[in-house]
């Protein structure tokens with residue numbers, strides 16, 4: 001088994017992939033969006049409950065996908081719960097930069113470093129360009145939901 | 157030995173896949189440090205040296221625009237291009253060269269029929285009948301036409317095994333069915349449809365028939381006259397030829413009656429600023445400078461498979477399919493989708509608890525190239541209740557060892573992710 005593969009499929013990812021957290025809908029969601037990866041047909045829905053002060057009070061997802069996309073969605077829901085929309089958008093920006101290897105945006109000092117530390121297990125996708133979209137699908141979808149769009153694809 | 161005996165002995169000689177493999181330079185490549193095990197021929201087949209050389213030879217020794225010059229090079233290129241048309245005609249056993257239209261690929265060929273025959277001869281309320289196991293390229297052009305013309309698109313069902321049963325098909329035909337467009341072999345399941353039965357029933361109902369032969373023409377001999385189909389399409393890159401060239405076969409009378417697809421050079425007889433008249437077949441449907449070298453390369457690919465014999469290729473692939481199916485059955489949690497009685501060497505499967513994308517990524521690191529995804533057949537995936545499958549597809553150069561490598565790689569993926 002190659003080093004690159006081990007980097008990609010770390011224990012944490014396999015665990016989230018098999019036992020996704022917040023894998024449910026949110027009954028009193030204030031917004032949601034459908035995510036679609038046209039390349040593989042994977043689909044998911046992200047639900048958000050945004051409360052006072054733009055704080056994400058609850059977030060969840062349903063759907064199916066590969067280990068990478070499910071793990072990324074699962075970790076995302078854990079990390080953004082309790083954050084404001086602005087904080088969440090920052091985190092998405094940095095996460096996206098990490099996945100695509102864009103160092104310029106990878107640190108702007110506004111986020112707790114343990115968030116990026118936790119997400120760093122997904123940095124293995126950099127060696128697999130076609131899988132970057134798997135890692136970012138849930139995030140794009142969450143972003144679409146926040147901005148009142150009900151659909152998102154990885155083709156953006 | 158006399159000549160007849162020599163010919164016989166070639167046909168009877170054991171199928172030497174190893175010898176054919178040596179004709180395909182790419183099969184000697186390594187990926188991720190492992191020898192390439194190419195099991196994605198249904199997406200696109202690799203090219204033999206003969207085709208690669210032929211394309212280079214065109215550019216080095218025989219290239220100019222076709223049908224346009226009186227000079228030597230133009231004549232030579234035109235002869236080679238038209239020679240390729242003759243080879244395609246023989247390959248499909250069409251009656252006339254002018255029934256063979258070159259275009260870019262199957263997708264363009266189907267769109268051509270939709271936008272010319274379909275747009276001219278179908279009227280609001282008329283029905284087009286496809287099946288649920290079509291490739292998107294045999295769905296979307298019809299949806300577009302239906303939208304534009306107020307036609308009705310219907311899809312014949314398949315069984316859980318992925319078989320298109322003739323009685324189910326017949327039940328979908330009505331007196332409004334004007335066109336039947338069905339795959340001759342499913343790219344996702346490998347199912348070979350009962351083409352002759354479909355034509356008989358469709359013609360009885362007064363409908364024309366188009367076969368999507370993208371997968372069939374590469375796995376078995378095709379005879380469009382025996383089938384009596386009205387249109388047949390296939391794509392060069394899956395038949396060991398270059399990408400960028402495809403074929404539409406149409407019965408002469410139908411092609412004659414159809415308006416042109418694209419307007420421009422090459423497809424006209426006479427042009428004034430007020431009005432133009434069309435060239436005869438096949439030029440009417442070949443506007444602009446065609447894919448010259450690619451068509452010539454396709455002709456050489458046809459020579460190549462014909463020298464081996466499509467019957468023998470079909471038999472080899474059938475042996476492989478049986479072998480691979482039986483080997484795959486030993487992988488715990490593996491389920492094969494598509495178990496129709498007549499199948500080409502295309503095997504789609506799932507493994508419990510592992511997503512096809514993860515399978516494909518991991519086996520790729522063992523050198524094994526398989527496709528994972530919806531295989532451009534989302535309605536079929538919906539019918540089967542899955543979003544994605546992994547697909548192993550075999551070609552004339554595939555061997556039992558390829559199937560063994562696949563099984564070993566899958567075992568590894570299971571250990572890693574299962």
Ligand SMILES: Cc1ncc(COP(=O)(O)O)c(C=O)c1O
Nearest residue numbers: 261262263291293343370371391
């Ligand atoms: C059954 C079938 N139809 C149509 C196509 C489309 O072929 P092309 O992309 O060359 O137009 C394919 C291949 O992708 C196919 O397998």
